[in-house]
Amino acid sequence: MVDRNAAGRESKPAVNEVEKGAIRRFAEAIGETNPIYYEEAAARAAGYRSVVAPPTFPTTLRAGSDLREGLMLAPGKHLLQAEQNFEYARPIVAGDKLTVRSKVAGVEQRATPSGPTDVVIIEDEGRDDSGELVYRSRQLWVVRMAPKHAQGDMHE
Amino acid sequence: MSSRSAAKKISRAAPKPAAKVAARSTRKKPKAKLAKVTRFPASKMRKPLPPARKAPQPLAKKAQPSQTPAPALGAPKQVQLPKQSLARSFYWSELRVGDDLPPLTKPAVDRVQIVRYAASSGDFNRLHLDEPYSHGLGFPGLFAPGMLAMAFVGQLLTAWLRRGHVRKLSARFVKIVWPGDELTCRGRIAELRKEHGACYADVELWAENQKGELVLRGQATCELYESPQAGGVDGGGLLFALQHSGPAHPSQPGRKAAPSSRGRPAPKKR
Numbered sequence: 001m002v003d004r005n006a007a008g009r010e011s012k013p014a015v016n017e018v019e020k021g022a023i024r025r026f027a028e029a030i031g032e033t034n035p036i037y038y039e040e041a042a043a044r045a046a047g048y049r050s051v052v053a054p055p056t057f058p059t060t061l062r063a064g065s066d067l068r069e070g071l072m073l074a075p076g077k078h079l080l081q082a083e084q085n086f087e088y089a090r091p092i093v094a095g096d097k098l099t100v101r102s103k104v105a106g107v108e109q110r111a112t113p114s115g116p117t118d119v120v121i122i123e124d125e126g127r128d129d130s131g132e133l134v135y136r137s138r139q140l141w142v143v144r145m146a147p148k149h150a151q152g153d154m155h156e
Numbered sequence: 157m158s159s160r161s162a163a164k165k166i167s168r169a170a171p172k173p174a175a176k177v178a179a180r181s182t183r184k185k186p187k188a189k190l191a192k193v194t195r196f197p198a199s200k201m202r203k204p205l206p207p208a209r210k211a212p213q214p215l216a217k218k219a220q221p222s223q224t225p226a227p228a229l230g231a232p233k234q235v236q237l238p239k240q241s242l243a244r245s246f247y248w249s250e251l252r253v254g255d256d257l258p259p260l261t262k263p264a265v266d267r268v269q270i271v272r273y274a275a276s277s278g279d280f281n282r283l284h285l286d287e288p289y290s291h292g293l294g295f296p297g298l299f300a301p302g303m304l305a306m307a308f309v310g311q312l313l314t315a316w317l318r319r320g321h322v323r324k325l326s327a328r329f330v331k332i333v334w335p336g337d338e339l340t341c342r343g344r345i346a347e348l349r350k351e352h353g354a355c356y357a358d359v360e361l362w363a364e365n366q367k368g369e370l371v372l373r374g375q376a377t378c379e380l381y382e383s384p385q386a387g388g389v390d391g392g393g394l395l396f397a398l399q400h401s402g403p404a405h406p407s408q409p410g411r412k413a414a415p416s417s418r419g420r421p422a423p424k425k426r
Contacts, residue, residue: 022276029272030307031262031402034315047319053320055310059303060277078283078293081302085326 002107002118002143003072010103012064016126018096020051027054043093058135059084060125063102067122068141069108076146076149079120083140089133098126098134105138109147215354246318246349248355248380257343257359260312262339264366266299273304299352302329305339305372309361312341320380323356327374331365338366346375355382 036052043051066122067091068079092098106121107130124137200307215412274280283298290298313322331338340363347358361374 018265018294025272025276029276030304030311031269032311054309054326055314056303056309059279062278075295079281080283081329083326084303084323085324087324088322091321099179128376 001071002077002120004107005065006071006104006120007010007107008104009067009070011067011101013101014062014101015063016095016098016100018053018057018061018092018098020094022053022060023057024055026060030054030056048091048093053094055086056084057092058086058124058137060100061100061124061126062126063100064140065102067102067104068120068128070145071120073143077143078115078146079109079141080144082119082137082142084136085136085138087136089135092126092134095132097129099128100124100126185310187243240263246373246380248320248357249382251348251357251385253345253348255345257312257316257345259333259340259342260308260315261338261340262308262311265304267298269337270298270304270335271299273301274305277303279302279303297334299335300333300337302327302372305329305333305363306374307372308339309341309343309363309372310412312343313359313361313378317380320357320378322376323379324377326376327361327372327373328370331369331371333365333411334370339363339366339371343376350382355380359361 008013010039027034030102036048037043037054038051040051043049046052064113071079073079102122102124104117104120105123108119108121109116110119111117119142120138120141120143121142126136128134188401211288270284274285280300281293281301283293284290284301285298287298306325306329307329310322313325341361342363343359345360346355346360349356350359356376357380359376359378361372361376362370363372
């Protein structure tokens with residue numbers, strides 16, 4: 001089972017500097033071709049202050065610790081991400097210094113076709129130098145038991 | 157700085173622009189894609205892109221013929237093309253509920269891409285990297301993180317959106333993406349709304365594999381310029397984008413002096 005006391009647990013904040021190189025490598029990894037992720041000039045022409053980050057880039061930003069590691073999963077259990085939500089107050093661009101915090105927003109049991117399943121909800125937020133909220137991220141992780149027959153379905 | 161390095165710089169200065177031009181022109185592919193996207197809203201219109209720049213402001217969204225800011229897409233210099241195609245966005249007033257976004261078919265996901273994604277995202281979950289480990293947990297092998305498929309959908313969205321901005325993006329990972337899977341991402345406009353003077357499009361997104369199975373289902377909320385007039389001149393309904401980007405509107409090079417109030421003060425010192 002999961003450590004239910006984990007709910008409400010918070011990580012220490014950590015400052016993440018958004019670097020052009022990190023954006024480039026992320027863009028390359030996902031096969032992006034849009035020059036606004038690679039070239040300063042193209043990003044400026046499109047109205048951004050500098051090279052802009054793809055929408056799922058906040059997944060690369062980290063708080064002070066990874067809360068998934070403190071969940072004390074039983075042997076054979078593992079986490080698989082099932083949902084992701086992002087909200088953006090503004091685009092993230094190279095040069096941003098974002099302070100990222102993370103917390104366990106919930107540990108719940110949900111009914112699924114294969115019976116009750118534990119899920120862990122982790123929420124992150126990133127704020128800029130002036131304390132303004134830049135993005136919020138919410139991840140839903142399913143605690144999964146090693147399946148006898150993997151069927152490639154995340155919610156069985 | 158020694159005079160030698162200065163000399164080096166000078167001697168290198170000449171070939172550089174030529175190399176840049178070459179580099180730009182070899183990167184034709186994305187341009188072609190962008191050009192395609194450009195035509196997307198126009199295909200729903202009766203008139204194909206009249207160049208009229210100063211059409212009257214939109215009264216109702218349906219009466220708006222598609223109007224493009226004048227930068228002639230027809231006679232571009234190769235070097236200028238990327239900028240112009242980026243400048244050419246479309247507008248909220250031109251969208252219709254039910255419109256499809258141009259689909260995006262990605263090359264098959266392979267193990268190298270999965271490793272690269274892990275490295276660039278900093279998430280080294282063994283399920284996606286360690287074949288014996290995922291085998292041990294009952295999977296036939298390693299598989300791609302759902303976030304990779306979500307990134308593909310994000311690519312579809314931002315390629316379509318151009319100068320608009322994503323305000324929300326969410327996804328549910330429905331089916332596992334295996335190495336070798338070829339994903340096609342699709343989207344459709346679900347709702348168009350205006351709130352506090354800003355224009356939003358809610359978009360449904362999904363991705364399917366080569367067998368036609370749904371692997372991801374998502375939604376996005378995007379903020380767009382209402383019309384060329386609103387977007388081009390003073391930032392119109394875009395609430396937040398210009399605060400951080402300055403009014404660097406590409407079709408108005410004369411205004412370039414303005415943005416300095418925010419950005420970096422660096423260039424002043426030599």
